[in-house]
Amino acid sequence: MQRRLLLVGDSHVAGLAPILKPLVQAVGWDFRAHSDQGKDLRFFGQPPILDDLMSDYKPHLVVIVLGTNPSGAYPEKSSARYHQQIADVLHKVKSAKVVWVGPPTILANAEDEASAVVRTYLLGQHGDMKFLNGREQTKDLNAYRTPDGFHFTAKGYELWGQRIFTGLQTSLAQFSTWKTWVSLLSLAGLVVAGVLFWRGR
Numbered sequence: 001m002q003r004r005l006l007l008v009g010d011s012h013v014a015g016l017a018p019i020l021k022p023l024v025q026a027v028g029w030d031f032r033a034h035s036d037q038g039k040d041l042r043f044f045g046q047p048p049i050l051d052d053l054m055s056d057y058k059p060h061l062v063v064i065v066l067g068t069n070p071s072g073a074y075p076e077k078s079s080a081r082y083h084q085q086i087a088d089v090l091h092k093v094k095s096a097k098v099v100w101v102g103p104p105t106i107l108a109n110a111e112d113e114a115s116a117v118v119r120t121y122l123l124g125q126h127g128d129m130k131f132l133n134g135r136e137q138t139k140d141l142n143a144y145r146t147p148d149g150f151h152f153t154a155k156g157y158e159l160w161g162q163r164i165f166t167g168l169q170t171s172l173a174q175f176s177t178w179k180t181w182v183s184l185l186s187l188a189g190l191v192v193a194g195v196l197f198w199r200g201r
Contacts (some may be wrong), residue, residue: 009065017160038070045088067103098129104138108149
């Protein structure tokens with residue numbers, strides 16, 4: 001059975017998906033992406049988007065790109081609420097391994113940039129997922145920004161997408177190793193069963 005990777009999140013997914021898809025497929029994984037422009041953690045933590053995606057696609061690995069949009073209230077004013085929103089999203093995808101890509105640097109205005117720093121910190125506190133620091137990955141990509149200060153040009157997304165894929169290598173390899181051990185154990189079980197069968201004849 002082919003392994004399946006779901007890339008899901010806000011408008012950044014639309015720019016990252018064309019970069020990540022061929023990279024993921026090249027290492028033997030199926031790939032699907034879902035993007036909702038301008039949406040935040042509250043949106044994905046409620047029915048039905050993630051429920052339907054998980055039920056229909058049944059991914060082995062979910063890569064979440066969320067955190068750019070502030071989820072209603074700036075998290076520095078309500079960190080407990082933001083932690084709950086993170087937990088709500090993680091609960092939706094609990095049947096899969098999860099990698100969460102945090103927000104990139106933001107050039108639009110100082111308030112959104114400062115809030116993104118806090119969101120990055122809060123996301124990094126959740127140990128039940130692998131966290132990739134989007135700010136670290138994009139801090140040298142200011143030359144590839146679009147005029148809105150939030151998004152990137154095609155070249156910018158290409159560079160960011162390649163860095164995300166590098167960050168996924170451990171997760172992809174771990175899953176492949178687990179699958180290999182399962183296959184080997186299954187084969188060993190068949191061999192033992194065959195030996196016992198022939199001995200019993």
